[in-house]
Amino acid sequence: MTHWKVRYSPLPEQFADVDEVMKEIREHLVTCQFTLGPPVQQFERSFADVIGTRHAIGVGSGTDAIMLALKAAGVQPGDEVITAANTFIATVGAIHAAGARPVLVDVTPSYNIDPRLIEAAITPRTRALVPVHYAGEPAEMAPIMAIAARHGLPIVEDACHAIQAHEHGRRAGTFGVAGCFSLHPLKNLNVWGDGGVITTDSDEIAGTLRLLRNHGLRSRDEVEILGHNSRLDSIQAIVGNWLIRQMDDITATRIRYAAMYDRAFAAIADSVTIPVRRPDVKSVYHLYMVTAERRDELYRYLHAQGVEAKIHYPIPLHLQPALARFGYARGDFPVTERLAGRLISLPLDQHLTEDAVAYCAQTVLDFYRR
Numbered sequence: 001m002t003h004w005k006v007r008y009s010p011l012p013e014q015f016a017d018v019d020e021v022m023k024e025i026r027e028h029l030v031t032c033q034f035t036l037g038p039p040v041q042q043f044e045r046s047f048a049d050v051i052g053t054r055h056a057i058g059v060g061s062g063t064d065a066i067m068l069a070l071k072a073a074g075v076q077p078g079d080e081v082i083t084a085a086n087t088f089i090a091t092v093g094a095i096h097a098a099g100a101r102p103v104l105v106d107v108t109p110s111y112n113i114d115p116r117l118i119e120a121a122i123t124p125r126t127r128a129l130v131p132v133h134y135a136g137e138p139a140e141m142a143p144i145m146a147i148a149a150r151h152g153l154p155i156v157e158d159a160c161h162a163i164q165a166h167e168h169g170r171r172a173g174t175f176g177v178a179g180c181f182s183l184h185p186l187k188n189l190n191v192w193g194d195g196g197v198i199t200t201d202s203d204e205i206a207g208t209l210r211l212l213r214n215h216g217l218r219s220r221d222e223v224e225i226l227g228h229n230s231r232l233d234s235i236q237a238i239v240g241n242w243l244i245r246q247m248d249d250i251t252a253t254r255i256r257y258a259a260m261y262d263r264a265f266a267a268i269a270d271s272v273t274i275p276v277r278r279p280d281v282k283s284v285y286h287l288y289m290v291t292a293e294r295r296d297e298l299y300r301y302l303h304a305q306g307v308e309a310k311i312h313y314p315i316p317l318h319l320q321p322a323l324a325r326f327g328y329a330r331g332d333f334p335v336t337e338r339l340a341g342r343l344i345s346l347p348l349d350q351h352l353t354e355d356a357v358a359y360c361a362q363t364v365l366d367f368y369r370r
């Protein structure tokens with residue numbers, strides 16, 4: 001077992017009580033329908049209901065969700081696609097996999113793409129915008145939607161962190177032509193491997209996505225377009241169907257624990273900065289992140305005290321070797337670079353106890369008050 005007092009990943013606890021879902025998996029396996037099939041359709045229907053879209057399409061991963069949605073939105077090789085500089089590599093990898101060039105835009109101190117900087121990044125080759133609802137906090141969608149409309153650009157949302165997040169009553173995954181979600185084991189709604197979902201209200205985009213995820217096959221014998229092999233496995237859909245029933249509780253618990261941290265850190269505002277909590281916005285705290293003075297020292301202290309804090313991420317994407325070809329340099333995205341040196345993520349999930357959250361918060365307070 002772990003030596004942590006408070007571990008980061010809740011998966012061991014999730015696996016502690018799985019008899020019900022294992023029985024469903026065993027019952028399904030005898031049908032030998034391992035790809036697509038009724039569990040996937042059921043999951044897609046439940047997911048569409050949770051987000052409030054006409055369609056949800058299960059795919060192989062969140063990365064594939066973004067790549068396929070970009071293709072369905074008409075992105076072609078040689079196009080440019082704008083996204084946030086402060087994101088996980090998957091966003092940029094998906095844009096590249098769709099054949100496009102990722103164009104990064106700096107973020108606000110609250111981690112999401114800065115709408116005031118987007119228009120300067122638009123060129124005649126720009127074909128789509130990919131705002132990321134980072135850490136579970138919706139991007140500032142009103143100005144982003146206005147820019148998209150002004151330039152005739154589709155929005156594909158990277159909502160991988162943001163299932164059930166709202167901005168002014170509108171849910172993440174419903175702003176763009178498509179919303180892209182990840183079911184990776186560490187996401188708020190997970191399966192036991194890789195998986196992803198795309199939400200859309202467009203019958204046309206949904207139809208294209210159903211082709212794109214399954215080799216472009218219209219029927220067993222007829223190939224309509226060149227596609228991919230990116231389906232949500234039936235077994236994973238069964239796991240998804242089991243966990244999606246707990247979604248409201250998962251989200252509510254995350255929000256409650258985030259509020260505990262926020263209250264505790266209000267007392268050390270000189271040392272720990274909580275991002276702006278906008279009114280009428282529901283963050284679902286995929287990551288509970290703050291910026292901290294002496295971050296690396298705090299991180300080591302937390303680990304020494306048994307708190308498995310994480311850093312998402314110490315090296316900004318534009319300074320990664322894989323992105324050297326795009327010609328970015330240190331200084332290009334000052335807010336993102338500053339965040340990389342200061343962000344820290346604390347354990348936060350539905351399986352933690354209140355005592356565990358209180359211990360993590362107290363340990364941060366202890367560090368600054370020693």
Ligand SMILES: *Cc1c(COP(=O)(O)O)cnc(C)c1O
Pocket residue numbers: 061062063064087088090091132158160161181182183184194195196
């Ligand atoms: C997890 C994640 C994705 C997609 O990840 P997969 O592991 O492919 O499901 C995309 N964008 C962001 C910001 C993510 O954190």
